[in-house]
Each structure stands twice: as structure tokens, then as C-alpha cells.
Amino acid sequence: MIPYGRQSINQEDIDAVIGALKGDFLTTGPLVDAFELALEKIVGAPTIAVSSGTAALHCAYAAIGIKPGDEIITPPLTFIATQATAALMGAKIVFADILQDTGNIDPKAVEALVTSKTKAIVAVDYAGHPADMDELRVIANKHGIYLIEDAAHSIGSLYKGRPVGSLADLTTFSFFPTKNLTTGEGGAVASLDADLLDKARKFSRQGLIRDPSRFKLHGEGAWHQEVHQFGLNYRLPDILCALGLSQLKRIQEFKSKRSEIFAAYSEAFLSHKNIATPITRKNVYPMWHLYPIRVPSIIRKEIFVKMRESGIGVQVNYIPAYLHPVFDPAIYPKGLCPVAENFYKEEISLPIHFGLSKQDQEEVIRQLTSF
Numbered sequence: 001m002i003p004y005g006r007q008s009i010n011q012e013d014i015d016a017v018i019g020a021l022k023g024d025f026l027t028t029g030p031l032v033d034a035f036e037l038a039l040e041k042i043v044g045a046p047t048i049a050v051s052s053g054t055a056a057l058h059c060a061y062a063a064i065g066i067k068p069g070d071e072i073i074t075p076p077l078t079f080i081a082t083q084a085t086a087a088l089m090g091a092k093i094v095f096a097d098i099l100q101d102t103g104n105i106d107p108k109a110v111e112a113l114v115t116s117k118t119k120a121i122v123a124v125d126y127a128g129h130p131a132d133m134d135e136l137r138v139i140a141n142k143h144g145i146y147l148i149e150d151a152a153h154s155i156g157s158l159y160k161g162r163p164v165g166s167l168a169d170l171t172t173f174s175f176f177p178t179k180n181l182t183t184g185e186g187g188a189v190a191s192l193d194a195d196l197l198d199k200a201r202k203f204s205r206q207g208l209i210r211d212p213s214r215f216k217l218h219g220e221g222a223w224h225q226e227v228h229q230f231g232l233n234y235r236l237p238d239i240l241c242a243l244g245l246s247q248l249k250r251i252q253e254f255k256s257k258r259s260e261i262f263a264a265y266s267e268a269f270l271s272h273k274n275i276a277t278p279i280t281r282k283n284v285y286p287m288w289h290l291y292p293i294r295v296p297s298i299i300r301k302e303i304f305v306k307m308r309e310s311g312i313g314v315q316v317n318y319i320p321a322y323l324h325p326v327f328d329p330a331i332y333p334k335g336l337c338p339v340a341e342n343f344y345k346e347e348i349s350l351p352i353h354f355g356l357s358k359q360d361q362e363e364v365i366r367q368l369t370s371f
């Protein structure tokens with residue numbers, strides 16, 4: 001089976017992990033700082049490394065102080081993690097429909113849904129294509145609410161010359177093996193706002209405060225550290241930071257390869273009236289995580305099944321999040337976001353990853369164009 005996404009691990013990655021295993025620190029050591037600094041160079045803002053993309057979202061939501069009754073506005077075309085931790089914190093999840101062309105949250109739909117309870121807009125860079133961050137920023141500033149970017153798909157993408165990571169108040173990344181680069185499990189939070197990033201960091205490290213100038217208890221001794229707000233253990237160990245550091249060295253190679261595959265597919269499907277290919281906005285240079293095509297909904301399942309039968313590991317990203325049974329259909333009925341529902345009915349993700357050979361790409365094209 002040709003997988004739709006897969007990690008690329010080379011000898012240097014393996015050596016880096018072995019090096020970390022032989023070091024003094026398996027976790028909380030110097031490789032964490034080194035990985036965070038290397039990430040900052042790519043994403044254009046200081047970062048903290050955490051244990052998953054889900055953890056990163058939880059830390060971002062904790063940093064802005066989400067509490068029961070707050071509302072967050074999110075797109076339905078995403079993995080459920082975008083909503084899950086906010087919902088667990090008691091937030092009300094509000095869904096704004098997507099744009100037909102990019103699959104990203106529609107700023108006009110967002111604007112119409114802002115209330116006095118809205119705490120944040122959470123954009124998702126679907127497939128790696130950045131959301132309309134400037135338009136969303138205007139709305140966020142106008143209403144005095146936060147802008148968060150779930151960039152699980154889009155590390156390495158550029159928006160109007162600026163890297164994803166430097167656009168929102170807080171940006172979250174995932175390093176799951178199918179994503180653009182991997183640490184096995186892992187994630188990160190980026191922010192240009194030192195206070196927000198500090199809050200995210202504390203939340204990810206048990207809420208521990210080690211700086212004596214911030215202590216509320218005095219005269220304890222050199223061992224003392226204290227907690228003002230509860231946190232969790234979302235640390236990323238040195239072993240995995242070593243892998244991340246090594247992977248980051250190849251990020252431009254990863255991006256070029258994904259761009260090449262994107263171009264090869266887009267050219268091959270140009271004249272096929274049943275296949276709509278993804279678009280790229282002007283001024284945007286995505287790191288493509290997915291290659292989402294759309295086909296007429298009546299033949300989508302048939303194509304999906306036949307592709308899988310011929311050894312091509314196609315995927316569908318995503319069922320609109322509010323259709324998961326965890327959401328009450330009385331509050332989130334079918335038809336809530338019609339653009340996202342249609343998108344879902346037509347969508348198939350084709351294999352795209354660093355190790356996908358020319359031959360495999362041709363096989364994907366041959367199978368798909370034979371319908």
C-alpha cells in the first residue's frame with residue numbers, strides 16, 4: 001500500500017536519537033532548548049516544544065485562559081483535536097463555515113458569529129495552505145479577541161512572505177509521523193507575545209515557577225519551586241527533540257519534494273473534468289501536507305474503494321467536526337455548514353510525502369485517471 005502520508009527517517013536522524021540516549025538527559029535537557037531555538041528560526045517566533053499537537057492546542061487555550069462559557073469560533077474541516085481540549089475546558093464550540101476554494105475558515109462567516117462571549121478565533125491551515133490571516137486579524141482586533149492558528153498541517157508555509165508561526169497570537173504545530181516533519185509524537189506552540197508563551201510553557205510544565213523573584217513564599221531554600229496555577233506534563237523529551245532537530249535540517253528539502261508532487265499531480269489532472277485540484281492563493285507559499293482533490297460526490301466512495309483496492313492509501317480529510325456524535329445534533333444539526341459538508345462529500349486525499357517515488361506518483365495518476 002502506498003501510504004497517503006509517511007515519515008522520512010534517515011541515518012542522521014537515527015544517529016541523533018542514539019546520541020540523545022547516550023547523553024545525560026533523556027528529558028528536560030539541553031536538546032529541548034536547542035530544538036525550540038531551531039524551530040523559532042523556521043516559524044519566526046519563540047516556541048515551546050510539547051508532547052503532541054493536541055497538547056499544543058491545550059496549552060494555547062490555557063494561555064488565553066479559556067473558561068466555562070467562553071466561545072471559540074472554529075472551522076469544521078479539521079481533525080477533532082482543534083475543538084476537543086477547548087470543549088474539555090468548558091468552552092462552547094462555534095462552527096464557522098469554510099471557503100469553497102481553500103477549505104479554510106471563511107472570515108465573513110466568522111464575523112457573523114462573534115458575540116460578547118467569543119474568546120478566540122481558531123483558524124486551521126487546511127492541507128498546509130495558510131488561512132486568510134490578515135482578514136481574521138482585522139476581525140480579532142476589532143472585537144478584542146485572540147487569534148489562534150492550528151498549523152498542524154503547515155509548518156514551513158509562508159503567508160505574504162511571513163512564516164506560519166508569526167501570524168497569530170498563538171500558533172500550534174504537530175509532529176505526528178504523517179505531518180510535514182516528525183518527532184514520533186510531538187508538537188509545539190509559537191508566539192511573539194512573551195506573556196502568552198510563558199503561560200503556555202508553564203501549563204505544559206506542571207505550572208512550576210522557578211524564578212525566585214516571582215515567588216509568593218519566601219525563605220524556603222534553594223530547592224524551592226512553587227505553583228500558582230495548575231498545569232500538566234506535556235514535555236517533549238530530549239530523545240524526541242534530537243529527532244526533531246535532525247528533521248528540521250531537511251525542512252526545505254521536504255518542502256521542495258512536496259511542491260514537486262503537488263505540481264506533478266496538478267498538471268496530470270488539469271484536463272480531467274471530474275477532478276478538481278487544490279488552489280494556491282497569490283502571495284502564499286504552502287508546505288503541502290495533503291493533496292486534497294474533489295470529485296463528484298456520487299462517485300467519491302467508488303473511487304476511494306477502487307484506489308484502496310489498487311494499493312493506493314487514499315484518505316478522506318475530514319468529516320465536518322460537528323458531525324461526530326460527541327456533538328449534540330439538536331445544537332449542531334446537519335446542514336450547519338453546507339460548504340464544509342459538500343467539501344467532505346467530494347474530498348479524497350492523495351499520497352504526498354517525502355519518500356513518494358516518481359513511479360508511485362505515476363501509479364497514483366494512472367489509477368485515478370482510469371475512472
Ligand SMILES: *Cc1c(COP(=O)(O)O)cnc(C)c1O
Nearest residue numbers: 052053054079081152174175176
Ligand atoms: C494532527 C492534527 C492535530 C493533532 O496533532 P497530534 O500531534 O496528533 O495530537 C490537530 N489539528 C490538526 C488539524 C491536525 O491535523
